[in-house]
Amino acid sequence: MDMQKVNSMDFGEFVDVxxxxxxxxxxxxxxxxxxxxxSDLEDLERHFFEFIDTLPRSGQEGILRCHPDLAGRDLQRGTLTAESQREQSGAGLTTLSGDERRRLSELNARYRARFGFSFVLAVRLSDRAAVPGELARRLHQQPEHELRTALGEVKKIGHLRLLDLLGSEPARLGP
Amino acid sequence: MDMQKVNSMDFGEFVDVxxxxxxxxxxxxxxxxxxxxxSDLEDLERHFFEFIDTLPRSGQEGILRCHPDLAGRDLQRGTLTAESQREQSGAGLTTLSGDERRRLSELNARYRARFGFSFVLAVRLSDRAAVPGELARRLHQQPEHELRTALGEVKKIGHLRLLDLLGSEPARLGP
Known part of the structure; x- marks a missing residue:
């Protein structure tokens, strides 16, 4: 999809895509x-990120709260968005053992209790083996620092999703 | 549901509800x-409305663009939210004649072209007979004025939905 096509979309099409x-x-x-x-992908992306950056803190936390847990309730119930399903599946999070799932579930709960939002990680740049360690590490960050880290992950996820949609270069799947 | 229950919700439950x-x-x-x-329904509602009021203009327009047209594509496809389905159905918008639907569709398209967002109306305070006239009237408002009118309708819809959820007094269905 090129930018001319994007720029010609009415808002209904744009929000659909x-x-x-x-x-x-x-x-x-x-x-x-x-x-x-x-003008190009970077320009489009910049507007997404600027909108996030100018939200009040409650809005930034709200974005994180709209994200599903990794290997969590939405995955079990089949209520993930298509994008999130692909990303979690690609990272191997849909085929965890019971023990791995319980460990992640416990870490996710501790993270939510500490920070008041969901643990967000661009799992396409990671994998199932790395997730629990990264979660445990971030659990110990200071809240202000962790909010910035988590919003950075939201932007990495958004960047990869935009690359998928605009397809001008292949989305990198490795770290 | 009382406020003690609301205040005890984690963010996952809160967003579900x-x-x-x-x-x-x-x-x-x-x-x-x-x-x-x-503290109470008014307090909860005030926070919703304050969040809307402090968004940049693009964000306020964004809220309107997330609303479905009345008797529009989402209704035809069965992709309305449960709340919107109930509201449009209650106002008689699910049983329009072909002519009525075409007339509304044409007015909605003119409105979207003029303002760059969807026509939003709290139809529980209106009915199918009044909608086309109200749409035609608002089509002639100045954009700044119409943005404020439309956000006022978003708040009326939000107020009625909160009343439904908190159920402390019956939601008024008449004007």
């Missing part, structure tokens, strides 16, 4: 449409 | 959770 660049936050894509025309 | 108070904008409920505890 880009509504989940930021997980479960179609409001953000719907807001970004106001900034068209976009 | 209140995620569609603002249509297709769970981010807003997820942000409002940061402001707990809430």
């Amino acid at each position: 880009f509504g989940n660049v930021i997980e479960r936050c179609p409001l953000i894509a719907a807001a970004v449409w106001s900034q068209r025309p976009f | 209140f995620g569609n108070v603002i249509e297709r904008c769970p981010l807003i409920a997820a942000a409002v959770w940061s402001q707990r505890p809430f």
Whole structure:
């Protein structure tokens, strides 16, 4: 898809296509449409990220709270978004053993209790073996620092999803 | 549901329950959770509305763009949210004649082309007979004025949805 096509979309089409660049936050894509025309992928992406950066802290935390846990309830129930399902599956998180799932579930619960939002990680740049260690490491960060780290992961996920949609270069799947 | 119950919810439960108070904008409920505890329905509602009011204009337009057209594509396809389905059905918008539907569709398209967002109306305070006239009237408003009118309708819808959920007094269905 080229930018000419993107710039010609009405907001309904635009939200259909880009509504989940930021997980479960179609409001953000719907807001970004106001900034068209976009010169290229970087320009489009910059508007997504600027919107996130200018939200009040509660809104930034809200974005994180809209993300599903890794290997969590939505995966068990089959209620992940298509993008999240692909990403978690690609990282091997859909085929954990019972013990691995319980360990992640316990770490996720501790993380949510400490920070008041979900643990977000761009798992396409990671894998199932690395996730528990990364979660345990971030559990010990200071809340301000962890909020910035988590929003950085939201942006990495968004970047990869935009690459998938615009397809100008292959999305890198390795670290 | 009383406020003690609401204040005891973790953010996952809170977003499950209140995620569609603002249509297709769970981010807003997820942000409002940061402001707990809430003293009563008015207090909870105030946080939803304040979040809307402090968004940049693109974000406010984004909220409107997340709303479905009345008697539009989502209704035809069966992809309305449960709340919107009930509201449009209650107003008689699910049983329009072909002519009525075409007339609304044409007005909706003109409205979207003029303002760059969807026509939003709290149809529980209206009915199928009044909708086309109200749409035609608002089509002639100035964009700044119409943005404020439309956000006022978003808040009326949110108020009625909160009343439904908290059930302390019956939601008024008449004007």
